[in-house]
Amino acid sequence: xxxxxxxxxxxxxxxxxxxxxxxxxxxxxxxxxxxxxxxxxxxxxxxxxxxxxxxxxxxxxxxxxxxxxxxxxxxxxxxxxxxxxxxxxxxxxxxxxxxxxxxxxxxxxxxxxxxxxxxxxxxxxxxxxxxxxxxxxxxxxxxxxxxxxxxxxxxxxxxxxxxxxxxxxxxxxxxxxxxxxxxxxxxxxxxxxxxxxxxxxxxxxxxxxxxxxxxxxxxxxxxxxxxxxxxxxxxxxxxxxxxxxxxxxxxxxxxxxxxxxxxxxxxxxxxxxxxxxxxxxxxxxxxxxxxxxxxxxxxxxxxxxxxxxxxxxxxxxxxxxxxxxxxxxxxxxxxxxxxxxxxxxxxxxxxxxxxxxxxxxx
Numbered sequence: 001x002x003x004x005x006x007x008x009x010x011x012x013x014x015x016x017x018x019x020x021x022x023x024x025x026x027x028x029x030x031x032x033x034x035x036x037x038x039x040x041x042x043x044x045x046x047x048x049x050x051x052x053x054x055x056x057x058x059x060x061x062x063x064x065x066x067x068x069x070x071x072x073x074x075x076x077x078x079x080x081x082x083x084x085x086x087x088x089x090x091x092x093x094x095x096x097x098x099x100x101x102x103x104x105x106x107x108x109x110x111x112x113x114x115x116x117x118x119x120x121x122x123x124x125x126x127x128x129x130x131x132x133x134x135x136x137x138x139x140x141x142x143x144x145x146x147x148x149x150x151x152x153x154x155x156x157x158x159x160x161x162x163x164x165x166x167x168x169x170x171x172x173x174x175x176x177x178x179x180x181x182x183x184x185x186x187x188x189x190x191x192x193x194x195x196x197x198x199x200x201x202x203x204x205x206x207x208x209x210x211x212x213x214x215x216x217x218x219x220x221x222x223x224x225x226x227x228x229x230x231x232x233x234x235x236x237x238x239x240x241x242x243x244x245x246x247x248x249x250x251x252x253x254x255x256x257x258x259x260x261x262x263x264x265x266x267x268x269x270x271x272x273x274x275x276x277x278x279x280x281x282x283x284x285x286x287x288x289x290x291x292x293x294x295x296x297x298x299x300x301x302x303x304x305x306x307x308x309x310x311x312x313x314x315x316x317x318x319x320x321x322x323x324x325x326x327x328x329x330x331x332x333x334x335x336x337x338x339x340x341x342x343x344x345x346x347x348x349x350x351x352x353x354x355x356x357x358x359x360x361x362x
Contacts, residue, residue, distance in 0.1 A: 017207035018161045023118040023126055024210025027176035027236060028306040029333075031362035034099075035066045035307065038110040038148065038356070039076035039084055046107070047348055048292070054345050056087055059108075062312065062353065064093035065339055069309045071097045073360070075110065075148055078102035103151045106144045107134075109351060111231070112168035113145035114358035115152050118161070118210060125361055127153040128208050130163035135226045136191025163208045165201065166192040170229035170355055172205070175236040177271045178212035180205055185219040185228035215268050217261045221245070221254045221283070224298040225350040232300040232351075233261055237332040240270050241277045243302055248282060258283075281328050284316045289348060297347045301325035303354040311336050314343035314352040 018024075040046065040055050047055055066072040072093070076084055081100040088098055107113070112135070115127040129149035134142040153160040173181040186192070187201055196204075202214045220228025234244045244262050247254040265278050287297040305312040311333050315322040322340065330338045343352040 018118055018126065018128065019207050019210040022120040022122075022210075023161075024120075024178075025116060025118050025128075025172075025174050026361045027174055027239075028359055029238070030176065032070055032308055032359045033362045034071040034073045034360040035305070036073050036075065036110050036114050036152070036358045036360060037063060037066075038103075038105040038108050038114065038145070039074050039080065040108050041077075041105060043107075047345070051345055051348070057091070058343075058346055059356075060084075060087035060091035060093070062341060062356070063088050063098065064091035065310070065312060065341065066307060066357075067094040067097040069307045071099060073099045073101060075101055075103035075105050075114075075151075077104040101152070101155055103148055103155075104144045105148060106142055107139070108349075108356050109145075109168075109170075110148070110358045111170045111351075111355050112226070113142070113148050114169065115149035115160075116163075116167075116169050116172075116209070117359070117361050118208075119361045126159040126161060127156075128161045128163050129153070130165065130167035132168065133166050133192070135168065136189060138225060161208060163204060165196060165204050167205075168226065168229065169358055170226060170231045170351070172209070173230045173234070173236055174209070174211060175239050177239050178210075179215055179271065180209065180211040180213070181215045181217070181234060181236065181242075182230055183217045183220060183228045183233070186226060186230075189227050191227075213271075217264055219257045219261075221257070221298050221300065222252075223294040223296045223350070225294075229355075231303055231354045232298055233258070233302065234265060235302045235304070237279075240274070241279060241332065243279050243281055243328070243332065245283055245300055245302055246280045252286070254283060279328065279332070281325055282321065284318050284321045284325075287316055287344060287347060292348065294348075294350065298350055299343075299347050299352075301329070303343075303352045304329060305353040305357050306333070306359075307336070309336055310339050312339050312341050312353045314347070315340045316344050316347070317342065 113132045132146045
């Protein structure tokens with residue numbers, strides 16, 4: 001066993017890894033039972049302390065959109081549940097699909113601090129719990145966020161496997177065929193797991209998420225606090241297709257890194273030995289807030305969230321660019337409703353729809 005622990009009521013060392021037990025991480029387009037969110041906390045550092053009401057309203061809008069297709073489950077301190085329910089009701093959420101859990105949190109990025117769910121052939125679900133250190137210790141405290149996976153596993157009565165290293169959900173993307181897409185800038189960054197080699201990192205991903213091959217891109221886009229999460233760069237839209245960000249402006253600092261990523265993607269092979277279909281999607285024009293800590297916001301159209309019957313897509317008040325991106329994504333998901341969500345305020349803190357959410361498989 002490679003440093004992995006399973007909790008089944010009492011915590012005890014597992015004789016087999018999750019992969020050896022038949023568990024694997026399903027792709028996002030597979031059937032889901034719920035989407036998890038972590039509600040914004042009242043911290044004056046978040047969004048400069050000036051957009052509290054705007055952000056709460058935005059989260060209620062997103063929760064409502066999710067609730068119309070499946071259950072939305074929200075992590076938040078119990079004392080705030082009444083206000084959250086009121087906000088979601090005002091946004092016309094389906095109350096039958098809204099569940100609040102007394103899980104105190106430090107921040108909103110559930111993709112990164114929440115559980116990564118795995119599933120076996122018998123349909124059983126388990127939680128994988130990786131350590132979270134706020135993207136290399138950038139934004140403390142993170143103790144409450146780090147405890148979220150264990151709290152969710154306990155609330156749902158699910159087995160929990162410890163991953164044995166620091167990992168954020170936004171750093172990985174799977175296609176359900178044993179391949180995992182990630183970046184060197186995050187998973188090999190010494191601010192995460194300096195004691196692990198590339199080979200040791202890959203083995204932990206194989207053991208815990210049930211993948212067989214790791215596909216590495218190099219780095220991310222400007223302004224990304226995460227150091228380069230994959231969910232701002234490239235996403236599988238099916239087993240054989242990757243939607244990849246590009247920056248046509250050669251003067252942009254994002255042009256060369258994204259061109260390098262695309263070149264790498266063109267050389268990756270599917271499990272059947274064929275090249276992937278690589279579909280380009282341009283970044284929006286640079287989003288900037290004068291005087292803010294991020295000179296350019298990490299706005300990306302591939303930070304979309306796939307639901308059972310819909311896809312939530314971030315937009316940035318750039319009509320031509322937004323419409324082009326919505327059209328490209330709609331072509332990839334013809335059986336799902338495409339729902340545009342204005343995320344210009346949300347991305348001020350460094351992420352949008354995929355970053356704030358985590359899917360729970362059916």
